[in-house]
Amino acid sequence: MTATKQRLDPALIRLAVVMLTGVLAVVFDTTIVNVALDTLGRELQVGVATVQWVTTGYLLALGVSVPVTGWLIDRWGGKRIWMIALVIFLAGSIGASLAPSATALIAWRVFQGVGGGLMLPVMTTLLVQAAGGEMLGSAVALISMPIVLGPVLGPFIGGLIVEHLSWRWIFWVNVPFCVAGLILAWRLMPPLPGSGRARLDVPGLLLITPGIAAAVFALSRVGVDDGFLYPSVIVPLLASAVLLAVFAARSWRRGDRALVDVRLFRAGSFSAASALLFLSGFTLYGGMLLVPLYFQQVRGTSAFVAGLLIGVQGLGVLASRSVAGTLTDRIGARWVTFAGLVVVAVATVPFALATAHTTEWWLVATLILRGVGLGAVTIPVMASAYVGLAKPEVPHASIITRVAQQIGGSFGTAVIAVILSRAIATHAPADAFDIAFWWSIAFTLAALALAPRLPVPASVR
Structure with a gap:
């Protein structure tokens, strides 16, 4: 090149x-x-x-x-x-x-x-x-x-x-x-x-708009009701599933005349990228819920100090951002994403093993490393969603990936919040956070199964 x-x-x-x-x-x-x-x-x-x-x-x-x-x-x-x-x-x-x-x-x-x-x-x-x-x-x-x-x-x-x-x-x-x-x-x-x-696909709009709204509303109620098994959560989630399923079936038949062309999911790389963007809610947003709460509730720091400490994760993201983009162009998204997910999982382990007396500087250092991994995941996954798409298909891909990120972020945060809440009810605070961090690691490792489906350039196959 x-x-x-x-x-x-x-x-x-x-x-x-x-x-x-x-x-x-x-x-x-x-x-x-x-x-x-x-x-x-x-x-x-x-x-x-x-x-x-x-x-x-x-x-x-x-x-x-x-x-x-x-x-x-x-x-x-x-x-x-x-x-x-x-x-x-x-x-x-x-x-x-x-x-x-x-x-x-x-x-x-x-x-x-x-x-x-x-x-x-x-x-x-x-x-x-x-x-x-x-x-x-x-x-x-x-x-x-x-x-x-x-x-x-x-x-x-x-x-x-x-x-x-x-x-x-x-x-x-x-x-x-x-x-x-x-x-x-x-x-x-x-x-x-x-x-x-x-031309605006009005029937499609009338299906997908309340479908997304119902999902976001239901997931926002999880934290308020402290769980998924409540009518205020279950009913809108079921309604969302029905509306989005009908929208997808109808849109598949209409193709590029639909509000969103869901036929893009025929490409394995696009499906994998969308699923990984959804799962990023557990690694990024779920982690952003746990880490500041850990510093405040276990380490006793103020909200301001917790925000300052979590901000160092951004240093890692900045450090890996341009390198991840360049590597994605050269060797493809598959192995960059796989390596990034491994780094995120490994860098979360110290929090899962931490006690109230674990050295704070050690945790800050692992946050920087975690940021490196997050940057190495987000960039190639987003890029792979657009590989091979024609110009008219890009707006449809942008809509799908944005919805996957938003609902995934809400879902990931809700699940991690429920896990933490249930753990706190039966364990000491430090032990409860250890349990929640192990779950976060498990979700990150689950995403590894999707990474091999991301594309690589023909020159490196």
Whole structure:
């Protein structure tokens, strides 16, 4: 491979910088808000059942807006939809920051979620289409950086704001990113027009939208009800399964005329990548639940210090990001992902063996190593989902992978939370966390079975 081919196109880098500037607001937003939920409940004088809708309402809106992104891009063009999504997210952020009550805050968060739900798949679609097939790994290294770092740095930023400023600042943080993103998009982003010929698959939309919403709602209730075996969880999960099954069967028959072309699952590499993105909820988001709680409940650190400690995992992600992208382009996603999963599992073992007296610096060092593994998993898996796809298929792939990530993150967090809750009920805190970490390792090892199904270039087979 020549040096010229190894370099990303400057136009692609410029487009990535423009879009990443705006999308940083979205990837930090959810985790920052989660840190502030306790403060929001106290200051707005509402209980947990109400304040949790600040997050749940946002996630529901985010989930139901994802499926229409492919149609919107084709109908009105990438640049226009990107800027509209930024404006919606900006308006929602300002509205949330000025909300006089919990009801108003929840309403603005729903509005904000619509913009956020559009931004991530639009960004992925446009950047993957611009990159083409040859440099997918390096391109995805750019795309995935904020997506991976959001859950790592968000709690740290949120802890700083909650401890030193008013809760309203957690929404004002989004404003500079949105404004800068709008200015850069207006000045530097190419027109990226759509064909204008796409017709909206209304029956498909009426199936998939409540299907995703029901799944996200059910999984958000798991933590509130402390388990899956409750009507508030089981009923919407079953409804979601039925709606999504009917949607998939109908979409398979319609092919590229469907809202989402599920025939992409015929490719083994795409199916494996989607499944691995779903399972990443157990390794990334499940781990992001356990680690800060471990430091607070077992080690006795403050929320701010726990956020600072977990932030070092981002150093590992940064260290492996560009290397993982380059290796994916050279040797394919299969072995990079396999090695990354092994590193994540090995780096989690010290937490599963830890006691209240384990040296803190040892745990911090393993967090950095864990971040290296996470970076080596996320980038090749995302890249492999787009290998061999034609340009019109990329928006469909972006929708599917985004839904897999979102539901997988919710499901992984819910399962790990239930495991931890049940363990705490019968064990000492340190032992309970050991059990939960072993489960997290088991889920990571289970993902290893899917890694061999990811593609490798013909030159290294």
